[in-house]
Amino acid sequence: MDKKVKTPYYLIDEEKLLKNLKKIKYVRECSGAKSVLALKCFSTWSVFGLISKYMDGTTSSSFYEAKLGYEKFGKETHAFSVAYCEDDIKSLKNISDKIIFNSVSQLKMFYNKVKHIKLGLRINPGISYSHFDLADPARRYSRLGVISEERIMSVLDKISGVMFHYNCENDDFKSFSDMLDKIGLKYEKVLNKIEWVSLGGGLCFTKDKYPLNEFCKKLKNFSEKYNVQVYLEPGEAVITKSCELVTTVLDVVKNVKDIAIVDASIEAHMLDLLVYRTSAKIDAKKGNNEYIIAGRSCLAGDIFGEYKLANKLKVGSTVRFADAAGYTMVKKNWFNGVKMPSIVVKRLDGKVEIIKKFLYNDFLGNLS
Numbered sequence: 001m002d003k004k005v006k007t008p009y010y011l012i013d014e015e016k017l018l019k020n021l022k023k024i025k026y027v028r029e030c031s032g033a034k035s036v037l038a039l040k041c042f043s044t045w046s047v048f049g050l051i052s053k054y055m056d057g058t059t060s061s062s063f064y065e066a067k068l069g070y071e072k073f074g075k076e077t078h079a080f081s082v083a084y085c086e087d088d089i090k091s092l093k094n095i096s097d098k099i100i101f102n103s104v105s106q107l108k109m110f111y112n113k114v115k116h117i118k119l120g121l122r123i124n125p126g127i128s129y130s131h132f133d134l135a136d137p138a139r140r141y142s143r144l145g146v147i148s149e150e151r152i153m154s155v156l157d158k159i160s161g162v163m164f165h166y167n168c169e170n171d172d173f174k175s176f177s178d179m180l181d182k183i184g185l186k187y188e189k190v191l192n193k194i195e196w197v198s199l200g201g202g203l204c205f206t207k208d209k210y211p212l213n214e215f216c217k218k219l220k221n222f223s224e225k226y227n228v229q230v231y232l233e234p235g236e237a238v239i240t241k242s243c244e245l246v247t248t249v250l251d252v253v254k255n256v257k258d259i260a261i262v263d264a265s266i267e268a269h270m271l272d273l274l275v276y277r278t279s280a281k282i283d284a285k286k287g288n289n290e291y292i293i294a295g296r297s298c299l300a301g302d303i304f305g306e307y308k309l310a311n312k313l314k315v316g317s318t319v320r321f322a323d324a325a326g327y328t329m330v331k332k333n334w335f336n337g338v339k340m341p342s343i344v345v346k347r348l349d350g351k352v353e354i355i356k357k358f359l360y361n362d363f364l365g366n367l368s
């Protein structure tokens with residue numbers, strides 16, 4: 001089937017997606033915690049039909065994302081923004097089930113316009129789990145969420161819930177659990193007075209061997225102890241391992257090492273990896289042939305990684321980058337005018353659909 005589709009393309013496999021989705025539904029059934037998809041990680045709405053059967057709605061970082069969730073996903077639409085403007089609030093009023101504010105000042109500024117909606121406040125508990133300072137919500141001078149319990153207490157009559165997003169790629173259940181206990185103690189007075197608590201995203205609970213039952217028990221206990229509806233906001237956990245970026249080798253050059261150049265770019269098509277200085281994973285047998293695999297943009301550091309492969313790479317070889325769903329399509333860009341990967345979906349019934357091809361006109365229309 002891959003032969004018919006021209007590279008480069010992102011290939012989303014619904015069956016792999018389903019594996020994650022079943023776990024999310026299981027968590028819902030066992031713990032009562034609802035899950036809303038974090039659109040900033042993954043917004044490829046052509047597979048929302050499948051995802052929405054297993055999740056409770058979406059959460060967003062901007063009005064456009066919220067609108068997308070409302071139109072294409074349905075169910076609950078949660079809105080969050082680090083800072084809303086007047087127009088955002090006007091538009092969000094009609095589509096949001098919940099609006100979560102990042103600060104007390106924003107809550108007070110817009111309260112009268114949205115008080116008929118369920119409102120929430122983001123809290124910065126001052127603790128977090130993240131491998132990267134760049135993504136650490138509790139980093140020094142963080143602007144993400146309100147810290148002072150007193151300040152939160154002073155607007156408690158205006159909100160029905162709170163959000164704690166304090167994890168990033170956390171696959172360590174114990175650390176999540178310990179931090180949740182600390183949060184419970186620190187914000188007990190707040191938690192006793194509200195209806196719902198979102199625990200944010202960044203938890204790898206769909207990963208193989210994650211202690212799912214313990215996780216459920218923890219969420220259920222928390223929910224019962226404080227009498228709150230718990231929400232999770234998974235992004236990466238929803239789509240992990242469900243997508244590949246399929247590319248073709250266009251040239252192999254040598255500068256001390258062998259360098260295979262593919263018809264895609266890490267800068268343009270998997271930007272998150274470059275930002276965090278991590279390598280792309282590839283689906284290929286390991287062996288003794290060493291290659292740097294690089295992108296075709298003119299950026300000197302447009303490098304996907306270094307690999308030891310069983311097979312030699314030559315012009316025309318296929319290279320499949322694994323785990324290409326999260327923070328890829330939402331961040332892709334037209335740098336260098338490099339051909340944009342198509343978006344291809346392998347449906348549950350095995351049919352392969354090319355859902356989007358990008359042409360010169362898309363490049364043209366992106367600027368003026």
Ligand SMILES: *Cc1c(COP(=O)(O)O)cnc(C)c1O
Nearest residue numbers: 038041165201202233234235236
């Ligand atoms: C980024 C983010 C998420 C999703 O994070 P993942 O790591 O993709 O699970 C959820 N909620 C908030 C507030 C976020 O900023």
